[in-house]
Amino acid sequence: MTVSLAKLPLPNGGAIEAVIVDLDGTMVDTMGDFAEALNRMLADLQLPAIDAQAIEPMVGKGSENLLRSVLQHVLSRQGHVPAATEIDNYYARAWEQYQHHYLAINGRFSRVYDGVEQGLRQMRNLGLKMACLTNKPLSFAEPLLKAKGLRDYFDCVFGGDSFERKKPDPLPLLKTCQALGSQPATTLMVGDSSNDAEAAHNAGCPVVLVSYGYNHGQPIRNVQAAGYVDSLAELTR
Numbered sequence: 001m002t003v004s005l006a007k008l009p010l011p012n013g014g015a016i017e018a019v020i021v022d023l024d025g026t027m028v029d030t031m032g033d034f035a036e037a038l039n040r041m042l043a044d045l046q047l048p049a050i051d052a053q054a055i056e057p058m059v060g061k062g063s064e065n066l067l068r069s070v071l072q073h074v075l076s077r078q079g080h081v082p083a084a085t086e087i088d089n090y091y092a093r094a095w096e097q098y099q100h101h102y103l104a105i106n107g108r109f110s111r112v113y114d115g116v117e118q119g120l121r122q123m124r125n126l127g128l129k130m131a132c133l134t135n136k137p138l139s140f141a142e143p144l145l146k147a148k149g150l151r152d153y154f155d156c157v158f159g160g161d162s163f164e165r166k167k168p169d170p171l172p173l174l175k176t177c178q179a180l181g182s183q184p185a186t187t188l189m190v191g192d193s194s195n196d197a198e199a200a201h202n203a204g205c206p207v208v209l210v211s212y213g214y215n216h217g218q219p220i221r222n223v224q225a226a227g228y229v230d231s232l233a234e235l236t237r
Contacts, residue, residue, distance in 0.1 A: 002234045003227035005126070008206050011185050018182035019123050020173060020205070021154075022191035023134035023141055024059060025213030027116045027232070028148055031056060032109030037102040038070055044097045045090060047074050057217040060193050062135040062160040067094050102140055107147035113212065119232025120153040126237060129180045135160035135167055135195070155180060168195045170203035177203070190232070197223045208235065 005016045024030045035052040042049055050070055058069040071090050075082035123130060131154055134141050138159030145151040156179050160166045163175050177187050189200035192213025200207035201224070209225045210232070221228060229235060 001227070001229065002236055003208055003229055004236055005123075005128075005188065006237055008188070008208075008226050010206060014183075014186045016128065016186055016188050016206075018129035018131070018177070018180045018187040020131050020133045020176050020180075020187060020189050021120070021232075022189075022193075022196050023132055023136055023144070025192035025215075026113075026190060026196075026210055027120075027132075027150060028110050028112055028144060030110040030144070031059070031214075032111075033102065033105060033107065033144075034059060034066070036105050036109045037098055038066075040101040040105075041067075041094055041097040042070070042074060045094060047071075047090075048077060050074055056214055059214045060135060060195050060216060062166045063095075063098070063137055063140075067091065067098055099137075099139075103143070106140060107144050110144070110148075112148050112150070113210075113231070115231030115233035117150070119235050120150065122233070122237075123235060124153055129182055130154050131176045131180055132157045133167070133172055133176050134158070137161050168198035168202070170199050173199050173203035173205055177205070190235070192220065194218065194223045197225055 031052050034055050039049045050073060054073060058066050068087055071087045071094060136159055138161055141159045142157055158176055163172045165171045177184050184204040187205050189196055189205045189207040192210045193215040197207050206226045208227045208229060209220050209223060211220055211228055211230045
């Protein structure tokens, strides 16, 4: 459904002055990249492969959480519940190999969702300040945005390692608002998950959620938001 930015209920009748947009699952379908890099990593560790369907609920809380969840999953399939120390033993090498493989394939197995460029262009044409805020490491996010032709829409880009804490903590949104020079109450968060919504609510930002993407396997409309869209192109004046 279409969401009018001018009609979002804001405190004191204010108007949206800036937009913060999530990356994975909101602008770019990166599940293919995740699956390829993770399975190359697992092969290096001589561990069994994992399929994309199993990966999807693990995405969204940063690469450290993703890798630990994947290791937990594949080690559990070997017939026992792995202890935290066993996962720790794999983790350092897993992160090194995952970073190597992800940077090598970044963007090659992903696609921009329909309507993303139109939606970003519409918001840019409204004169809104814009930032991309993702839990993906910045060294992954910047090259991906450039490869997909999306980087120039944003005044700034922040990753999961740009601040002391990641979404769903509100700190990254508050810091991004500072960088944009906008007030949280008039800065719209656009995302695909409960992580984005929780961070926005706690930061005092309005939030609109896309109906696709990666919401940890849960229906997105069960998450409280000011609105829901099937495409970023449905965000209008």
